Amino acid sequence: MENNESEIDDENFFLSINGKEDPKAELLATLSAFFSNEKADDNSSICRFPARYVWLQEKLKAKDFPTAVCSEYEKTYKRVDPKSVTLVFPSAHINSPASMFGHTFLRINSSYNSKLLSYAVNYAASVNSETENGVFFAIKGLFGGYYGRYSLLPYYEKLKEYRDSEQRDIWEYDLNLNEDEIERMFMHIWELNGVYSDYFFLTENCSYNMLWLLEVAREELKLRDSFLYQVIPLESVQIVKENNILTKSSYRPSKRTILLKYEELIDERYLAIPLNLIGSEYKLEELIDNNEINVTQKSYLLEATVENLEYLFSKGKITKDEYLEKFHKFTRARAKLGLSNKIDIKTPPNPIDSHRAVRLQAGVGSDNGEMKSYLGMRPAYHDLEDSNYGFLRGTQIEFMDILLSSSKNGVEVENATILSIVSLAQRSEFFKSLSWRTKIGWNREYLKDDAIFNLSIGTGYSWGNELAFVYTLVDPIFYLKDDFTSGLGVSVGLNFDKYKLVNTNIELTKRVYDNGRNQTIIKASQGFNLTQNSKIVLKYDYIDKYVDKLKKTEHSFLGILRYYY
Template structure:
């Protein structure tokens, strides 16, 4: 071999080694590639930004995370620097098994992208037991209708329902509710509540509780209709969502009633579950629950909508066909269940008897649903149920409440208006803006009847001669 060929081969070998040194170390690739990206590419990836809660914006992403708790970050600059958080996460998860369990969604994703050794174990008995208890097989977005008696619920409330494998809609006993809410001290005054709620003065965090408890709270105690929007998340997406929920245990956010509220937080969870969603970008100023439900549906996430009427609607549907005399019987039986034994009542058909007894039972439960049941009320309820059970089970009319318009099918909550008119013999031009919510002149479909709630409304009028 000549000297020239020797040096040529040597240079070629050095170039090849140098070029390989510039490649990422892992063989696992991003989005199906055979090579993993650099830290810069991973730091800008939508899934990493979603895991850190760098919300979507019209021109990319927010400049900082919505998470206010330093315990959520492994870098001191993690809240404002996604790359610094990525580098700290890779370094610390590589060596600390406890952190791999604490941040299991991050760990799994970084392994998939090749930023962490694919052979690293993720032994996390606590997470495995937690997932086994929940046995998540499906997820629904739940909307509890507006409740004007509570300032924090005037616009409605959203949360997630996590169903076990083999869930059936007629049984919610094994489902869990994923709820995000503000932690409000009992002794806060109304004025202080409003101020702190608007200024982020309350911490907010996620909680998990039996779904039947939420149904008891909303449809029974507060007489609110409940709408269940069943989501078409697949198994991998549900797994990402649940892993990220595990990461958010005991993590606090600053709660803002108008924007960073229950509904906005759920949009962030869905962006983690299904990478590429841009739900949060649609709510840069305020997030009204019904608007976020509409955004989720427009994003193609909803398969079916299930309606659960409140106790009040069930009672109204039952007594609506009754005449005045029959309604009087309902009132009488609710006060004195033994009246079902008098001859005048016994002469009625079994169908009518069952309808009146059921109406009395539901009325009694409705009247006392927010109070601790006394022995007297419990005794009357039991007597009515016993009288109902003595009748044939197929007797009586089936009173199903009429399904109202779905909340997301109603009008948009924001309104801009332009008006021309004449007042006091002078012409005027008027521009108005209402950010929320509904007034008596709006179409009522999808909203509570005979209710009006307007906030952040302004009108500018120019009058000739002024």
């Protein structure tokens, strides 16, 4: 509740007609309902609002409080069997702008040994992710254009959605809530069943509402106070850690990660076989009878075939009947080969140890021989020059990145990015991903000297190995100042990112414009990570400019210190 106004927007949540804006009226209406002559069953106010009921009973120290038989609540509580709570972080989705921040939800662990049988508490915008454009989702979500709703689902259903279908690695962080705190939280979750709130992409989002539930569980927590204007899922996990609620973490690789591991293990001569088996271009009998392929390789091939089959089914690319028929056929063939060692997937860097979202930077440099000092700020979130430790490789998403320079000529805008999104998804035998990027804002890359408003949208391909990745993109670009200018650029880039302490970025771009002029741009940067939240970056830029219709080249060198918080 902020300024005495509830953050719940659904009028059905309130017993008073003015309950959203008037907590006193809602309190009186709640007490009136509890002490009314309504039937004391599942439809009663007591059963609808068990958290309110227990809280009021404790605060009023009442001994003769009315009671009700809440059989539906008790049945649900018994089925969920809450014993402990885990904060779950599905990492970013490589080709979805709406999911590049990641996501958080809670898992309520039961007394069952298998966590898959536990229940997940999720808060998400009511939107069809299959049909809604990701960029439009982000824009509408910024302004509360969707309803957000809670859901209680089996955990394995959420794993199928995030880990298998959306190819997102899963991080699980166990929390030290006790059973009384968990029960208090569960009662409030019950109250929120079927209730909506306006969903805001940067503030009242999934992570904000998970922090809210943790505050309900443990009243002394003030987790949301750590955020002023944005709540980023990864940062919410970091805040939980800072408040000493987190006990341990564990990792579940995505379907994509598993399949990429099989690509490493399978002899490159046979990499096409799994998909060809599914498509029937290659017969199962040919694989089994091929004496040139050893048993270990056959095992890997059949296991990769099953993993690919499950992935295709989760994406709706094959029918259920086809899936079941081929699944049984391939798993039977694999079983006949006997036992083998489980594939070893190395646990990647924990996202909780990555840099924070807000970035301040200051530096000095030379712009075509002129000394300049630089100062900049970015509210969110991550770019390719930042440390990649704990982040999804090849991704970038930035809001309101501002860089100013100061020289004898005064203060100038070097860069003012409204929004920049990059997804450089490396292609492989199993994943023929498309890379893309888009950017809108002001920069000084045009043929003239001052910062000019521009929009670019590009697409292309990326390839990589454990040491580095390369990419090539075609970028239409549009500039607008006194007149409108369009151009087309072709970029080739290289990013070395294997090591935690250093990363290198190089990009060459050739552009042609509709005014007949052409341009070469070269950007290179070398980053040195000092701590989790600080680094030094050395940069060099080469760019063609035109002054009085004469072409000239500009060289700039910059050393900059970046701090993240």
